[in-house]
Amino acid sequence: xxxxxxxxxxxxxxxxxxxxxxxxxxxxxxxxxxxxxxxxxxxxxxxxxxxxxxxxxxxxxxxxxxxxxxxxxxxxxxxxxxxxxxxxxxxxxxxxxxxxxxxxxxxxxxxxxxxxxxxxxxxxxxxxxxxxxxxxxxxxxxxxxxxxxxxxxxxxxxxxxxxxxxxxxxxxxxxxxxxxxxxx
Amino acid sequence: xxxxxxxxxxxxxxxxxxxxxxxxxxxxxxxxxxxxxxxxxxxxxxxxxxxxxxxxxxxxxxxxxxxxxxxxxxxxxxxxxxxxxxxxxxxxxxxxxxxxxxxxxxxxxxxxxxxxxxxxxxxxxxxxxxxxxxxxxxxxxxxxxxxxxxxxxxxxxxxxxxxxxxxxxxxxxxxxxxxxxxxxxxxxxxxxxxxxxxxxxxxxxxxxxxxxxxxxxxxxxxxxxxxxxxxxxxxxxxxxxxxxxxxxxxxxxxxxxxxxxxxxxxxxxxxxxxxxxxxxxxxxxxxxxxxxxxxxxxxxxxxxxxxxxxxxxxxxxxxxxxxxxxxxxxxxxxxxxxxxxxxxxxxxxxxxxxxxxxxxxxxxxxxxxxxxxxxxxxxxxxxxxxxxxxxxxxxxxxxxxxxxxxxxxxxxxxxxxxxxxxxxxxxxxxxxxxxxxxxxxxxxxxxxxxxxx
Numbered sequence: 084x085x086x087x088x089x090x091x092x093x094x095x096x097x098x099x100x101x102x103x104x105x106x107x108x109x110x111x112x113x114x115x116x117x118x119x120x121x122x123x124x125x126x127x128x129x130x131x132x133x134x135x136x137x138x139x140x141x142x143x144x145x146x147x148x149x150x151x152x153x154x155x156x157x158x159x160x161x162x163x164x165x166x167x168x169x170x171x172x173x174x175x176x177x178x179x180x181x182x183x184x185x186x187x188x189x190x191x192x193x194x195x196x197x198x199x200x201x202x203x204x205x206x207x208x209x210x211x212x213x214x215x216x217x218x219x220x221x222x223x224x225x226x227x228x229x230x231x232x233x234x235x236x237x238x239x240x241x242x243x244x245x246x247x248x249x250x251x252x253x254x255x256x257x258x259x260x261x262x263x264x265x266x267x
Numbered sequence: 268x269x270x271x272x273x274x275x276x277x278x279x280x281x282x283x284x285x286x287x288x289x290x291x292x293x294x295x296x297x298x299x300x301x302x303x304x305x306x307x308x309x310x311x312x313x314x315x316x317x318x319x320x321x322x323x324x325x326x327x328x329x330x331x332x333x334x335x336x337x338x339x340x341x342x343x344x345x346x347x348x349x350x351x352x353x354x355x356x357x358x359x360x361x362x363x364x365x366x367x368x369x370x371x372x373x374x375x376x377x378x379x380x381x382x383x384x385x386x387x388x389x390x391x392x393x394x395x396x397x398x399x400x401x402x403x404x405x406x407x408x409x410x411x412x413x414x415x416x417x418x419x420x421x422x423x424x425x426x427x428x429x430x431x432x433x434x435x436x437x438x439x440x441x442x443x444x445x446x447x448x449x450x451x452x453x454x455x456x457x458x459x460x461x462x463x464x465x466x467x468x469x470x471x472x473x474x475x476x477x478x479x480x481x482x483x484x485x486x487x488x489x490x491x492x493x494x495x496x497x498x499x500x501x502x503x504x505x506x507x508x509x510x511x512x513x514x515x516x517x518x519x520x521x522x523x524x525x526x527x528x529x530x531x532x533x534x535x536x537x538x539x540x541x542x543x544x545x546x547x548x549x550x551x552x553x554x555x556x557x558x559x560x561x562x563x564x565x566x567x568x569x570x571x572x573x574x575x576x577x578x579x580x581x582x583x584x585x586x587x588x589x590x591x592x593x594x595x596x597x598x599x600x601x602x603x604x605x606x607x608x609x610x611x612x613x614x615x616x617x618x619x620x621x622x623x624x625x626x627x628x629x630x631x632x633x634x635x636x637x638x639x640x641x642x643x644x645x646x647x648x649x650x651x652x653x654x655x656x657x658x659x660x661x662x663x664x665x666x667x668x669x670x671x672x673x674x675x676x677x678x679x680x681x682x683x684x685x686x687x688x689x690x691x692x693x694x695x696x697x698x699x700x701x702x703x704x705x706x707x708x709x710x711x712x713x714x715x716x717x718x719x720x
Contacts, residue, residue: 124287143405169406169527171527194420194421194423194427194568197469197472199469199471199472200471201395201416202399202411202412203392203393203395203396204396206392213413215424223526223527223529224525224526224527237472239427242424
């Protein structure tokens with residue numbers, strides 16, 4: 084039987100993390116000093132937070148495999164023909180399973196914006212153009228990026244513009260594996 | 268369902284950052300104000316209140332799960348029943364309605380709905396990232412997740428469909444900021460011009476920084492009760508409470524990805540979405556036939572079907588058949604100037620496609636306030652007399668409750684008492700609507716409040 088070890092009777096000090104070696108505080112904690120603490124400025128510290136998620140695309144995975152193979156897939160209710168430009172394994176009207184269909188590589192700008200600011204993750208990429216793409220034979224839209232235009236020349240004339248799909252050669256398995264350029 | 272009254276409320280000061288207090292202590296500001304306004308001592312109210320509903324939008328902003336119970340605990344409401352609600356930007360509106368349900372169902376006689384958000388815990392661009400996580404993280408967020416970008420796409424489509432202009436959008440910003448000039452609770456109290464709005468930094472074309480609400484720290488609380496609850500409160504305080512009754516609630520939803528929203532025919536619209544004053548009016552029917560004839564489809568990305576259905580249900584509940592004429596004011600979710608214009612249409616204050624001209628006509632302005640604009644019509648139904656989200660701020664979980672408090676004060680006729688300024692008090696206001704909106708139009712609530720003699 085091994086001999087049990089006693090835990091140390093003092094927590095080991097370390098010099099990692101947040102250290103403030105001295106903080107202004109009353110030397111004499113009399114009633115007046117305790118009352119004055121209510122007027123103290125707040126202590127504000129930085130708390131880093133970072134995590135890697137394990138994100139499964141589940142039943143939508145073929146969409147990303149398609150993009151990696153330079154194919155844009157949508158989903159269709161075969162009975163009604165209602166076609167989604169985004170993966171959707173079940174039709175929202177019939178409740179029935181949909182089937183994968185290949186979507187055209189050409190579409191039109193349905194709506195767009197030029198983002199001059201963005202979320203922290205995308206701020207370094209500004210300005211960039213977001214576009215909702217409409218395709219013939221498809222009932223819903225696809226959110227994507229539009230390149231090859233001057234962000235300073237944004238105009239409602241862009242709506243309706245014919246555009247075509249391009250694919251990243253090195254797939255990242257993200258919806259940005261596909262993007263669009265004006266159809267020359 | 269039993270009658271439900273909104274009897275008291277409080278709103279903390281909204282600010283860019285409130286580091287001097289934790290979220291619990293900010294909620295307590297609003298909560299204590301509501302109790303004091305009833306004429307009760309803290310212990311008296313604690314004795315009488317049956318339970319609560321807590322609202323805050325994001326666990327990310329607080330970096331704290333179960334923040335609701337921390338507020339409940341700080342307010343001294345344990346061990347009374349409570350739960351936290353969340354539904355994006357509509358979180359506060361949902362909280363108000365859940366409080367209503369607690370009372371209307373007979374579960375509680377007195378319920379307090381409180382909500383908060385402390386968005387200053389991260390920088391603005393990280394905050395935008397957190398908010399953008401309220402878009403599909405598989406298909407939308409990675410493309411460039413940014414809510415101002417999503418709304419700007421709706422704007423370009425609205426402009427293309429209907430000829431809406433950026434000056435019409437800017438007029439909403441001018442109106443709401445100038446209203447807020449008279450509201451001491453507002454985060455931004457500035458007098459802007461249309462030129463100021465258009466010359467502000469471009470965020471997502473065509474929306475500038477002054478077309479978009481800011482992030483805020485803040486809290487709000489509303490006390491709801493049944494007739495029996497009202498009797499208990501009045502017996503305890505010895506003070507008569509002005510009767511403001513919640514006469515209608517409605518809620519609607521739409522697809523998370525706005526790209527997935529349908530493009531319905533006129534027949535489908537008339538069957539499912541039209542309001543009575545549209546469906547029964549020959550001129551409006553002809554107008555819509557022409558609109559659909561030009562290729563318009565509903566709701567697409569330019570209209571909020573969730574907002575329309577929330578309005579429709581709330582109007583049915585309270586017996587409203589022509590909202591512009593039957594509502595004395597509306598406090599609606601103007602996170603963007605454009606969404607105020609879209610919401611005029613969804614709430615049936617004007618026809619679909621006419622939101623732009625409606626914004627500049629004068630109908631939605633507060634009487635007696637100088638805006639520096641040429642308005643051709645007199646005010647009929649002021650929209651966001653408080654200053655709305657654009658000027659008051661948008662601490663998400665508190666916002667819908669803030670609207671309820673401001674609407675209640677309008678109907679009580681106590682705006683001067685609470686604001687220290689009577690400018691925004693709408694004379695003879697008897698009925699108002701509050702509208703709370705999530706995501707790109709995913710959850711929307713509309714509630715109707717009415718003054719009773």
